[in-house]
Amino acid sequence: MTLRNETEVEVLSRVRPEKEEIDSICLVAEMLLNAVNESGTAKGMVVGSVARNTWISGDRDIDVFMLYPPEMPREALEEEGIILGRSIASRFGGQFVEKYAEHPYVNATISGFDVDLVPCYAVTDSARIQSAVDRTPFHTRYIQSRIGGLEDDVLLMKQFSKAGGVYGSDLMTEGFAGYLCELLVLRYGGFSALIEACQSWRAGQTIDIVGHQGKQFDDPLVVIDPVDPNRNVAASVSRAQMGEFIELCRGYSASPGLEFFYPPAKDGITRDEFEQILSLRGTGLYSISFATPHQIPDIVVPQLRRSSAGIASLLERNGFVVNRYSEAMGEDHCYLLFELLVDRLPSLYTRTGPPVDNAVNAGKFSEKYLNQKVFSGPFINPDGRYAVEIMRKWVDVYSLLASDDIFSARLGKHVMRSMKRKCDVRAGNDCWNDDFQEFLGAFFNKISSVGALKKE
Amino acid sequence: MTLRNETEVEVLSRVRPEKEEIDSICLVAEMLLNAVNESGTAKGMVVGSVARNTWISGDRDIDVFMLYPPEMPREALEEEGIILGRSIASRFGGQFVEKYAEHPYVNATISGFDVDLVPCYAVTDSARIQSAVDRTPFHTRYIQSRIGGLEDDVLLMKQFSKAGGVYGSDLMTEGFAGYLCELLVLRYGGFSALIEACQSWRAGQTIDIVGHQGKQFDDPLVVIDPVDPNRNVAASVSRAQMGEFIELCRGYSASPGLEFFYPPAKDGITRDEFEQILSLRGTGLYSISFATPHQIPDIVVPQLRRSSAGIASLLERNGFVVNRYSEAMGEDHCYLLFELLVDRLPSLYTRTGPPVDNAVNAGKFSEKYLNQKVFSGPFINPDGRYAVEIMRKWVDVYSLLASDDIFSARLGKHVMRSMKRKCDVRAGNDCWNDDFQEFLGAFFNKISSVGALKKE
Structure with a gap:
């Protein structure tokens, strides 16, 4: 007992x-x-x-x-x-x-x-x-055939994971499926033992209950399916969610309170709070919203992720500095959010060309700019490549996001289609959106599970 | 003949x-x-x-x-x-x-x-x-014993290199020594042949006249000394100066004018021109000047280079974006120049911590920030590391350069000493310095040799 x-x-x-x-x-x-x-x-x-x-x-x-x-x-x-x-x-x-x-x-x-x-x-x-x-x-x-006597432990594990936001193998949650919870309880012989054990998990942790692993996985957590040597039951668990779970277990070990099973409800932020946060952070905020594609979430969610990452990398390629970005799927609309440390740049832009010793392209590059208006150059960089200082195409983030150049970002297929139909780009306080209050709250008040609870 | x-x-x-x-x-x-x-x-x-x-x-x-x-x-x-x-x-x-x-x-x-x-x-x-x-x-x-009949070719090569700013093996020039000019003329059998041949030089080009190379060099240009198999006569030639020379040769081949031997004098810029250029570029300019250390140039010059690179990397570590930097050694004073695309940042700074699965350091990191005023966090990044958003130490370049933190940059020993005695940091138009007019002109009107001549 x-x-x-x-x-x-x-x-x-x-x-x-x-x-x-x-x-x-x-x-x-x-x-x-x-x-x-x-x-x-x-x-x-x-x-x-x-x-x-x-x-x-x-x-x-x-x-x-x-x-x-x-x-x-x-x-x-x-x-x-x-x-x-x-x-x-x-x-x-x-x-x-x-x-x-x-x-x-x-x-x-x-x-x-x-x-x-x-x-x-x-x-x-x-x-x-x-x-x-x-x-x-x-x-x-x-x-x-095996869980007899450990049912309560599975219930505790499930409620604990649900409360911590890491229960569910869907693509939005990237967490722990019910079957995975059961296997972990079986492996460690109970809820308390599991809580203890997982605190020393490392990335790549592999659990193979019946010892029949059939191939290698490079997921952060690997739990070999006892009924299939070639399947990782924990394939859905992301690095971040695995980390959250470890954090939760550490926090619970240190102070095993009821809030780990029944956390306070997460309220969204109000418009006033939003504007205060924005002015305090001093960063540049930009949102893009468009109609949610008519596809199942398991198709839309990864496309949203890819799209926000693609747009962030387009911004970085243009010299802007992104602090973070996120994405939310609402019933009617999707909402991409980008926070920038640098959203405005001088018009001077340094274009790097081929190395001087590449005779053919070298000629083309210098010819191209010799008769153009440039800030300076072409000159030879210390690394032996041509460079020239010309006008930057985009000196601010809003103009870039609101232009057709946004479609040069790596976007999900259905997201791209929806954005091409209609796409609402906003900046600063105008990014506020009534439909995404809770998402906005989580975006700014990001905190790890244990941290959040300790801070109460 | x-x-x-x-x-x-x-x-x-x-x-x-x-x-x-x-x-x-x-x-x-x-x-x-x-x-x-x-x-x-x-x-x-x-x-x-x-x-x-x-x-x-x-x-x-x-x-x-x-x-x-x-x-x-x-x-x-x-x-x-x-x-x-x-x-x-x-x-x-x-x-x-x-x-x-x-x-x-x-x-x-x-x-x-x-x-x-x-x-x-x-x-x-x-x-x-x-x-x-x-x-x-x-x-x-x-x-x-070998140059007989090729003396004129050496004279042409020397004058050509001098005019192009690539003659001299000292550390400021990083160019072609007289002996190197002679060897190259010998190797190719004359000035015209040399001009032709070097246009297809690639980085790592190796010339071993007597075929006795004794070791590998990873310099951009390698000319094995005929009297010493283990010495690269061209060790002083930088990638950029090798490129300049190739450029010069290409330009001269295309249009063999007298200006390749007698270029127009390079005038410095006036204070008015300086201010106009600065406002046109829209970038942030910062200068640091201090007394020239009492050492020979071959000691001071590399230290200046290391120091300006070290300071540029300190600026980048603090989130600022450097477009370029340079350094000049005057008789009394040295002068470091930094041009920034981003010289001001929001006070929000994201500090990344250890991975969650590093139990010991994880605890330290989250403890440290749980009772501090932060923008948000500690939270877990997608890569499984802790992160926290705190106040940035330096929100503008001038404050950082004028602070003692500048000495945390990798500086040359004698440069550091001189800077610790007295160090004059300036921004924008105040960077103007009468003693470095020509250097300032070259800094902004950077242009490769051939480009410069073609543009006349």
């Missing part, structure tokens, strides 16, 4: 589902299972945290997989799966939608639960999976 | 000494030789361009070496050499000074000539030289 501190006892009393909740969720799950099995074509299986007894009280997600024979053709599986999903959804619920991951599935609201009905292949060996969803039943069986 | 173009014929008529000049120089040289030989202890030898018949008309330098037996102890050689030098100087001239290179020598004014009387060892094999001056007689013999 693990010793829990006061905080953990309190947290468990909040996150551990009561008998009533367990009974009601099991009832619905069984009803759905039976419905799948009755179909005669597929075998039903409940997967996810409900199947593993590791769901946080109040979670309303039930994942039901419909397992078909592996020799069934892919189209038949997709078609039959959708038909069965639809029929079950309409029989018990009413409201449902079809969604697409690697193949289509049905998402329905049944008895107040958010139910996914997902077709997959019932392969007998995880080495023979035909698509990523086929792996899920193996994960569930792996955890089910 | 080489074909000369009109320009070269004209140049030769100016630089080739007439019979009268030759006779008078020979007379003095012989007189000095005899005086050395009469001493009984040393054997006299005329070296340098006079001995090689390659002096430019009007040059007044006569180098007389006093060769002592190699078994004589070093101190005896220095003492006897100075005594003999002094006695000859006072016998024929009157005015003389003692100077120091690798060992002391006498510099005297005799019959209007600038005479060096230099003691050295009469070694029989250049591999056995005891100091660098012992090598000079070998150079003279090597050239004397």
Whole structure:
């Protein structure tokens, strides 16, 4: 029996589902299972945290997989799966939608639960999976057979990660998936041991529970999937989020307060605060907003990241100095933010040419500038290259961002399309945007998890 | 017989000494030789361009070496050499000074000539030289025995290099020594051939006339000394000056005008021009001046270079953006000049700390800033390192340069001493200095040799 501190006892009393909740969720799950099995074509299986007894009280997600024979053709599986999903959804619920991951599935609201009905292949060996969803039943069986006695530890780990903003393997969060939380608890034998152990994690940390790693990964955290030697369960975890988690664990070890599980709500900043912060920092702020592309977040989010990085590097190439940048995806609009230390430059610009000993290009370069108006040159730099001082194309950031030159930045395809349709560039106080108050607050009051809590 | 173009014929008529000049120089040289030989202890030898018949008309330098037996102890050689030098100087001239290179020598004014009387060892094999001056007689013999018929070509090459500002192996010029000019003429068989050949020189160009290179050099131009396989005669030539020379040759090939031998005098700029240029460029100019250290130029010049580079890098470390910098050594004062694209910054400064997974330093870093007033942080950067936004120490270049922090730059020893005594920092129009008008002109109207001539 693990010793829990006061905080953990309190947290468990909040996150551990009561008998009533367990009974009601099991009832619905069984009803759905039976419905799948009755179909005669597929075998039903409940997967996810409900199947593993590791769901946080109040979670309303039930994942039901419909397992078909592996020799069934892919189209038949997709078609039959959708038909069965639809029929079950309409029989018990009413409201449902079809969604697409690697193949289509049905998402329905049944008895107040958010139910996914997902077709997959019932392969007998995880080495023979035909698509990523086929792996899920193996994960569930792996955890089910081992997690007994550690369910509370998984609940604590999940609530701790959620509170710290590092729970979830989606591209916006870049954090810890539920299955990863379970594996880590298994590996270290409990929540407290995990909290201790991870404080000495280093970049490239590798955890291989069953000792069957099949290839090298260069992710910051590597947790080899016990059911697949060639898969890193922690591939989604970014360097920064791994760092945040380590920070959280250090902070919790030092002072294990309830706020690590239930942090104060993060408020956005007001327009007044925004303007005060801006004037205090003395930096140049620029925003670009445009309509959110009609694509799923997993496509848009990486494109936003690439675009803001691309624009920041365009600014740097033009001699401006970027302090930081970020990006937010709203329902209607996306919002890129750039903070500059240097947003205005003298018109003098030094262009470097080929080395003098490159006879052909040397001639071209000096010819080109000998009859142009220049500040000075062409001359020869100490490194033996030609250089000439000419007029800078862009002397301020706003003009550059508002020009067509912005499209010479490396932008995501859909982001570029949306920006070309309409693109709103603003500077300074005008960057304020009601829809992104919380994002603006986080942008300026950036603080690491532990820092934030200690400062309270 | 080489074909000369009109320009070269004209140049030769100016630089080739007439019979009268030759006779008078020979007379003095012989007189000095005899005086050395009469001493009984040393054997006299005329070296340098006079001995090689390659002096430019009007040059007044006569180098007389006093060769002592190699078994004589070093101190005896220095003492006897100075005594003999002094006695000859006072016998024929009157005015003389003692100077120091690798060992002391006498510099005297005799019959209007600038005479060096230099003691050295009469070694029989250049591999056995005891100091660098012992090598000079070998150079003279090597050239004397081969240059016959190419003397005019050497004169053209010397005048061409002088006019282009690339003649001289001293550290300020970083150009072509007289001996190097002679070797290049020998290697290519004449001035015109040299002008053609060097246009296809590349960085690292190696010329090894006698094919006995004894080691690798990574200088931009490598000319193996025919009398020493381990010496690069062109070691003094910088990448930029090698480039200038190539440029000059290209320009002269394209349009062989007299201006390549007699360029228009470079005038300095006036104070008005200086202020106009400054306002046009829109950059920030800063100067530092201090008393010239009492050392020979070969010590001071490299220290000035290192110091201006060190200060430029200090400025860059503090976030400022340097366009270029230069340095000048005057008789009384030295003058460092820095031109900045960015000389003022917001007070916000991002300090990057250790990676989160460095547990010990991580704790120190976050502790340090958690109780300080910061703009934001500590937070975790995308690269997994801590960062914090604090107040910048220096928000403008002038304050930094005028503070003691300037001594944290990498400075030459004697420069640092002089600056610590008194150091005058100025900004903008106040940087004007009457003593450095020509230097200021060259600083701003920087132009490569060919460019300058074409633009006329």
